[in-house]
Amino acid sequence: MIPSQLKGLIDDLSTSILQTNDYDSIERARTFGYFLLQSPNKKNNFHDFQYWASRWKNSIKPTNLVSLDNLRDTLPPDKMPIYTLLDSLKRSAISEFNQTIETKELSLFQNTNTFTPVLTEGQIIPEIVKLLRGGKSTTIEITENSLNSSTEIESPDANLIRRIFRVIQCLKIIKESRLSFRGQIADSMRMVIDEEYRFFISQISEIDENAATYISICALLSGQLMNRIYAATVICEVVKQSSIPSIINSIVFTHNYGLQAVRVLGSKMVEKGMNVLLRFIRNWTVYGVINDEFSEFFISKNREKSASEKWWSSRYILIEDLIPQFLVEKTLINQILNSGRAHNFLRKYKDSCVNFIDNFGSTSPFAVNFDRPKAAKIRPDLEWKGPPFELSMVSMYYTDSMRSLMYMMIHIVWIPGHLRTVQDFLLFGRGDFAAVLYQSFSESVDGDAPSLLLHAINSVTNSKNYTNSITHEILTDRLDMMKKWSVQPTAPEALITYLVNPPIDAFLGKYTLQQYDLVGHLIWKLKCCECQLCFDWHNARRLQMLEALGFKSRRFCLLRHLILFTVRTVLQYLSTDVILVSFKEMEEKMKIAECFDDLFSAHHAYMEKILRGSFQTPEFSSHNRAFHKILETAGELTDIGQELEGIHASVLSQAKKNKGWAKKTNPFFTHALEEVADANRRVIATYAKFNEQIAEFYLLSFDNMWSMEMNQLEVRLRSCVANIQ
DSSP states (O other): OOOHHHHHHHHHHHHHHHTOOOHHHHHHHHHHHHHHHHOTTOOOOHHHHHHHHHHTTTTSOHHHHHHHHHHHHHSOTTOOTHHHHHHHHHHTTOHHHHHHHHHHHTTTOOOOOOOOSSBOHHHHHHHHHHHHTTOOOSSEEEOSSOEEESSOBOOSOHHHHHHHHHHHHHHHHHHHGGGGOOSHHHHHHHHHHHHHHHHHHHHHTTOOTTTOOHHHHHHHTSTHHHHHHHHHHHHHHHHHHOOOSOHHHHHHHGGGGSOHHHHHHHHHHHHHHHHHHHHHHHIIIIIOOOOOTTOOSSEEEOOSOOOGGGHHHHSEEEOGGGSOTTOOOHHHHHHHHHHHHHHHHHHHHHHHHHHHHHHHOOOSOTTGGGOOOOGGGOOHHHHOOSSOOOGGGHHHHHHHHHHHHHHIIIIISOHHHHHHHIIIIISOOSHHHHHHHHHHHHHOSSOOHHHHHHHHHHHHOOGGGGBOTTTOOBGGGGEEESOOOSSOOOGGGOOEEEOOOTTGGGTSOHHHHHHHHHHHHHHHHHHHHHHHHHHSOSOTTHHHHGGGGTOOHHHHHHHHHHHHHHHHHHHHIIIIIIIIHHHHHHHHHHHTOOSHHHHHHHHHHHHHHHHHHTTOSGGGHHHHHHHHHHHHHHHHHHHHHHHHHHHHHHHHHHHHHOTTTTSTTOHHHHHHHHHHHHHHHHHHHHHHHHHHHHHHHHHHHHHTTTSHHHHHHHHHHHHHHTTOO
């Protein structure tokens, strides 16, 4: 408590040292003097007192020097802030400097009312104490940025009162900021603010309303206490106004504020928030559970229904804005994400096991080692028995969950076996299968497509190559027809599909099988074209019999040979350079894969290569159109050959009936000559068209040699274009 005579001494010192009668300058100096004299953390020795008293003796009245000596004897030797008092009084004469400091310090609280005399200090202090303790005053109302009094206030210490009211506003902001903290992480951080607020109130509760003065209240609220109040206010305002989704990142942002108290308080809050975040990470990484009512965790469950092949990537997604700034290591984030995904994928697989057994009759012990209870039944806080979870543990649990998932998919489900079956049969990687299937369709009379498919499969394959060694499932049993026809289909209608169920559909879902179909249909067209060109004429010498009618058999045979050679060249390119090579690369990548993403990545790269190599992507659409023109031309030649075969059969029949059929007067002979002449013209036109088409197709490949696929195709096509005219 500062006695009234000591206050008078400070007033005189302010006037004397500043050597001015300016009211604002003197009031500012008095304020500094009161704070520093009362502040408990200012300690100066006897030497400082003597030094500054002698230094300023010419500016201080002699009577004041005596008073200073008395003050020195009165104050304890360990609390003698005369050095700081005198120095601050002198520095307060720099009016502009001090105004700048005060404006910067109190910029948040400038909208305060000017007070005019009515209430005395003794009357206003009890109201101030109520407000400081979080209560309500009968005479003073606090709004967002201003203070309103029903009765005007009398005091020459307006600056002191304003300082106190600014503290009141800070405490009000802290108290009312609770609604800005929503969620488990936010609640843990709010506990730090609440603890600070209780400390503030406990300090303020020491104020004696009957003996307190403005000076004593300001002295109590100065120093470290004021810094802590101000720090809590800044953080609460940032949380309230911040547009950053992550409250942890919002608090970390305040570390750049420049006030040490803000950094200290923010660090405590971030530590509390991280403890809760670590629980989120533990529950997800170890158990695959998300209990996140307020969407604070940076991993979220997508409520929209996802296709099976997109489940892994879209069911549980990463919210980038909620990742703390200091978790910058992408590998760690991906391990956290994929560890929980693995747990939930194993649960999904277990649920699909029953359906698999029902559909395919497997008696193997599926999912024995991958039993996972439903997420809703797991209580992580009760089940966790280990030490406090740390980020360093993520790698261990990630490795464990991923090992189980990889073993399941590689060995139990046998994804490589399914992919090989799809390659050999849907993509006709086994050429003998395509040949047998074509012959089955061509020679069959009953038109039972599934029976023909089964006959073709059994004719070319040893089931051991496609039998799962663990589950003993025969994968070729999954091959089926897209349609079942009631009449005999033509060869191009051999539409084969592959039956899948979870978790196989993660790799061979509906969309992926459609992509395989694009490539498979192209190869089937080529196989059909090859077989038709080979088998339409079992004996090419029959054409020589039509030479008597003027047919140019050698040109027809040459064109058939060129088209057949081109088709076989493209087939070799697709089956060897594209599919076989890409499949070998995928197998090698899958053997060394360490996580599920690596499996997806290897399969995705394989699909991309075969789609590009088979002209099924937009960048090679011109190749697709050009090559289909060649296939259409091959179909036209086949039609001409069938017509010639019909002419040949008619000639043989007529020759048996009429030995003089070859006379010019015979209408049949004349008609046969016209048909053969028309066939010759069509063969010549088809030959010219094919030459243009193969040249166009070659040039497209030559112009895109920057692509590895097109480079390989161009090399193979060189022999095809060598004989074009």
